[in-house]
Amino acid sequence: MSLKSMTRRQKKFMFLAFDCALVPIALYLAFALRFGTGLPLEQAISSLPLFVVMTLFGPLLIVAFRLPWIKLTALDISELSRIAAASAVFGVAAMAASYLLSLGAPRSVPIIFAALFFGLSVVGRTLLYLLLQRPWRKVAGVPVAIYGAGAAGIQLASALRQSAEVHPVIFVDDNPSLRGLIISGLTVAAPARLRQMVEQGQVERILVAMPSLPKPKLDKVLAGLAELPCEVQVLPSYVDLISGKGAGLKTVSLDALLGRDKVALDVPEIAKAYAGRSVMVTGAGGSIGSELCRQLLECKPARIVFFERSELALYQIDRELRAAALARGIDVTARLGSVTDARRVKDVMAQEAVEIVLHAAAYKHVPLVEENELEGARNNTLGTQTVAAAAEAAGCERFILVSTDKAVWPTNIMGATKRMAELVIQDMASRPTNTRFSMVRFGNVLGSSGSVLPLFQDQIRAGGPVTVTHGEVTRFFMTIPEAARLVLLAGAFSKGGDVFVLDMGKPMRILDIAKRMIEMSGSVVQEKPDGPGIAIEISGLRPGEKLYEELLIDEGSMVATPHEKILRAEEDCQSQIEVAGMMKELRTAIDTSDTARVRKAVEGFVKGYHVPLKDGTGPTTG
Structure with a gap:
C-alpha cells in the first residue's frame, strides 16, 4: 500500500x-x-x-x-x-x-x-x-510561472506543489534585488524572460500573485502580460478573499473584451425603488433574469417571485438564492408557468401581491426564431401583452420590458417580434393607467446563453475552427451585471412609455473579438492552412443577420437621465387602432398556425422591417 x-x-x-x-x-x-x-x-x-x-x-x-x-x-x-x-x-x-x-x-x-x-x-x-x-521524475501538469515572489507568491507555490494539474517552474518579479535568488526552490527571473519561456513551451500559464498591488499598477502589469500567447490568472486581493468575492485564482475576465470601462450603475434610486416591494421576474432562470434576481437581493424587496417555464432553470435559481434571500428577510417564491398563459400569470400576480414586474422572458436566438416564427411571435409578442395586461389589471406600480437592439429596423423575426412587444408597451403607456410601463434596450450581453462568446469558448477548447459569419460584423456589447442594473434603473427612472439605453461606446467587430479570445486562451490565430494555432472561418451571414446593429430608431429622440451613461429615448409610437389591428392579425396567424401570415403581419406593421441583402446591408429607414 x-x-x-x-x-x-x-x-x-x-x-x-x-x-x-x-x-x-x-x-x-x-x-x-x-x-x-x-x-x-x-x-x-x-x-x-x-x-x-x-x-x-x-x-x-x-x-x-x-x-x-x-x-x-x-x-x-x-x-x-x-x-x-x-x-x-x-x-x-x-x-x-x-x-x-x-x-x-x-x-x-x-x-x-x-x-x-x-x-x-x-x-x-x-x-x-x-x-x-520524486523530484528526479518529470513532473506532469501545466507548467506555470508565478508573477510576484512575495509572501503570496511563496504560499501559492507551496500550495501548487500538491496539485497534479499544474506545477510552478519559476518566479517572476520586477524587483531587481530578488533576481537570481532561489525562493522555495524556484529561481526568480525578470519579467522580460517570460516571453522566451512561453514561446519555448516552458510556461503555459502565468499566475499573478500580488494581491496588495494597487489597481493602476496591477492593470499595467496585466496589460503587459496580455501580449503573451498564454493564459493569465490573478490571485484575488486579501480584501476580496475575506469578503468572499474571490475564492481562488480568477482568469482575466472576458469583460476586458468590452473595449471600454465598465459603467458604474450603483445609484441610490435603485434601492429606493424596490425596497419593501413585491417584485416578479419573468424568465427568472435565464441569463438576464437570474442576474436581476441576484441584484434584487441588494435592494431588500419584501418578496421576489421567480416566474419561469423551465423547471430546471427555476430549480437552479431557487436553489442558488433562496438561502441568501431568507437570511436577509426576503420572501422568495418559485412559480412554474408560461408568459403566454394569461390565467396562470394573473393568479401568480394576485397570490403574491406583485407590485413591480421585470419582464425578461423571451426567445432570443435569431436563427432558431427565424425557423420557428409562430412560437417566437407567441412568446415574445403575445407573451409580453399577456404579462403587461395582467400587471395593469393587478394594479402593479411598474412594468419594465427587457428588449434588444435587434428590434431597431429589424431584419429577422426575433427582432421584429421584440419590436412588436415594444409597440404593445408603448401603446399601454399612452393610455390612462396607474402602471408605469417602460422598456430597456441593449445589445449583446457578454457570456449570456446563446451569445457568441460562449460559442467561441467552446470552439477554442475544441481546437477550432472559430466561426465568424462575416469579417465586418459589428455588435454592441455589455456585461450581464450592466444589463441587469440597467433594467433596475429603468424601473427607478421610469416616467412611462420611454426606452432606456446604455451608452456602450463604439460597436466591436466580432472578428476582432474572436482573435482576442484565441490569444487570451494561450494560442495563436492560424495564418496558413497547415500552420500552428486555431483557425478562423468565415461561415457567411445567417438568415436575418445584419452587419451592424443600432440602438435607436430616432437618434434625435434622446433625453438625459440622472445618470450620465443612461439615455432615455422618447420615440414615436403607433396609434391604439394600429396596435390593436397588429395584435389581432398576429393572434389569428398564430391560432391558425399560418407562418406566412405571421411574416406578412411583421412586414405590414413593423416599421423599417426588411430582409437584409446577402452582404448583410439594407435600408435603415422604413
Whole structure:
C-alpha cells in the first residue's frame, strides 16, 4: 500500500509508530555519542530503566503534542516548533527519570537525546516528503510561472506543489534585488524572460500573485502580460478573499473584451425603488433574469417571485438564492408557468401581491426564431401583452420590458417580434393607467446563453475552427451585471412609455473579438492552412443577420437621465387602432398556425422591417 492511498487514520498510526520507535533509538544514540562508541552496551544496560520509562512515556507525550497529526506537506515553522517543544519535554523527562531512578547516566545524555529526537523526526519526515515528491521524475501538469515572489507568491507555490494539474517552474518579479535568488526552490527571473519561456513551451500559464498591488499598477502589469500567447490568472486581493468575492485564482475576465470601462450603475434610486416591494421576474432562470434576481437581493424587496417555464432553470435559481434571500428577510417564491398563459400569470400576480414586474422572458436566438416564427411571435409578442395586461389589471406600480437592439429596423423575426412587444408597451403607456410601463434596450450581453462568446469558448477548447459569419460584423456589447442594473434603473427612472439605453461606446467587430479570445486562451490565430494555432472561418451571414446593429430608431429622440451613461429615448409610437389591428392579425396567424401570415403581419406593421441583402446591408429607414 502506498502512502498516498492510505487513509488519514492509517497515516496517523504510521507516524505514531515512527515517533515512538525514535524514542529508544534516539536515547541509544545519545549514549553512543556521549561515550564515543558504537556499542555502549554496558552504559545502556545500566540505564535500562530509563529506556523502559521513556519508551512507555513516549506515546503519551507524542499524542499530547499531536505529532502524528503533522502533515508532510505542511512542515513549516509552526510545525517544527511543535516537534522542538516535544523534544525539549522529552529531554526534561529523561533528566527527571534519571534523577528519580538514581541512575548514573551523565547529565548531558538527556540533552543529546532531545536534540537527536528532534533531528531524526524532522529528517525522517523530510526524506519521506522528498520520496513522495520524486523530484528526479518529470513532473506532469501545466507548467506555470508565478508573477510576484512575495509572501503570496511563496504560499501559492507551496500550495501548487500538491496539485497534479499544474506545477510552478519559476518566479517572476520586477524587483531587481530578488533576481537570481532561489525562493522555495524556484529561481526568480525578470519579467522580460517570460516571453522566451512561453514561446519555448516552458510556461503555459502565468499566475499573478500580488494581491496588495494597487489597481493602476496591477492593470499595467496585466496589460503587459496580455501580449503573451498564454493564459493569465490573478490571485484575488486579501480584501476580496475575506469578503468572499474571490475564492481562488480568477482568469482575466472576458469583460476586458468590452473595449471600454465598465459603467458604474450603483445609484441610490435603485434601492429606493424596490425596497419593501413585491417584485416578479419573468424568465427568472435565464441569463438576464437570474442576474436581476441576484441584484434584487441588494435592494431588500419584501418578496421576489421567480416566474419561469423551465423547471430546471427555476430549480437552479431557487436553489442558488433562496438561502441568501431568507437570511436577509426576503420572501422568495418559485412559480412554474408560461408568459403566454394569461390565467396562470394573473393568479401568480394576485397570490403574491406583485407590485413591480421585470419582464425578461423571451426567445432570443435569431436563427432558431427565424425557423420557428409562430412560437417566437407567441412568446415574445403575445407573451409580453399577456404579462403587461395582467400587471395593469393587478394594479402593479411598474412594468419594465427587457428588449434588444435587434428590434431597431429589424431584419429577422426575433427582432421584429421584440419590436412588436415594444409597440404593445408603448401603446399601454399612452393610455390612462396607474402602471408605469417602460422598456430597456441593449445589445449583446457578454457570456449570456446563446451569445457568441460562449460559442467561441467552446470552439477554442475544441481546437477550432472559430466561426465568424462575416469579417465586418459589428455588435454592441455589455456585461450581464450592466444589463441587469440597467433594467433596475429603468424601473427607478421610469416616467412611462420611454426606452432606456446604455451608452456602450463604439460597436466591436466580432472578428476582432474572436482573435482576442484565441490569444487570451494561450494560442495563436492560424495564418496558413497547415500552420500552428486555431483557425478562423468565415461561415457567411445567417438568415436575418445584419452587419451592424443600432440602438435607436430616432437618434434625435434622446433625453438625459440622472445618470450620465443612461439615455432615455422618447420615440414615436403607433396609434391604439394600429396596435390593436397588429395584435389581432398576429393572434389569428398564430391560432391558425399560418407562418406566412405571421411574416406578412411583421412586414405590414413593423416599421423599417426588411430582409437584409446577402452582404448583410439594407435600408435603415422604413
